[in-house]
Amino acid sequence: xxxxxxxxxxxxxxxxxxxxxxxxxxxxxxxxxxxxxxxxxxxxxxxxxxxxxxxxxxxxxxxxxxxxxxxxxxxxxxxxxxxxxxxxxxxxxxxxxxxxxxxxxxxxxxxxxxxxxxxxxxxx
Numbered sequence: 001x002x003x004x005x006x007x008x009x010x011x012x013x014x015x016x017x018x019x020x021x022x023x024x025x026x027x028x029x030x031x032x033x034x035x036x037x038x039x040x041x042x043x044x045x046x047x048x049x050x051x052x053x054x055x056x057x058x059x060x061x062x063x064x065x066x067x068x069x070x071x072x073x074x075x076x077x078x079x080x081x082x083x084x085x086x087x088x089x090x091x092x093x094x095x096x097x098x099x100x101x102x103x104x105x106x107x108x109x110x111x112x113x114x115x116x117x118x119x120x121x122x123x124x
Contacts, residue, residue, distance in 0.1 A: 002026045002113045004034075004096045009118030012086055016122070020081040022096030022115060033101040034079040035059075036070065037108055038092035038120075045095065047106035049081060059105060064090075086122045093117040 008020040024031060035050030049070040050059045058070050069082040079096065099111030 002028065002031060002098045004098060004113055004115035006094065006096045006115040006118040009094060009120045011121045011123065014086060014088055014122055014124050016086050017082070017084045018086065018120060020083065020094055020096075020118060020120075022079045022081075024077040024079075024098065028077045031077075031098055033099055033105070034072065035097050035099065035101075035105070035111065036079075036081045037095045037097055037111075038090075039095065039117075040089075040092040043092075045108040047108070048094070050101055050105055051079060052101050057101070059101065061106070083120070086120075088122045088124045090120060091122050092120060094120050 003025045006022045031053045033052045036048040037045045038048050039045040048061050051070045051072050067085045072079045095117045096115040097111035098113040104110050
């Protein structure tokens, strides 16, 4: 198993920035990819960004391209999500997930392990 722990959420004004972190532990040698999803109240969990663990290939939802950057530190088994130019519609619980970056990577049920989530609130 892989355990994931997110941190870095909080309250920020529109236009501000936050950096989320996700630390992996357990069978980290088996990690193929790590990703970030988010879930707003009353909405489905949606893909935000993902990164392959070995090659560092990145994938983004259209809604965050140009504003969010995903990166990894393999030595620390940690993935980051740098979020800039935040908007009120970015408000959600952000979850870290482990899985494989296949053709259906944007589907939450395709990912294997999940963290407990971290809250991000963007005020207008």
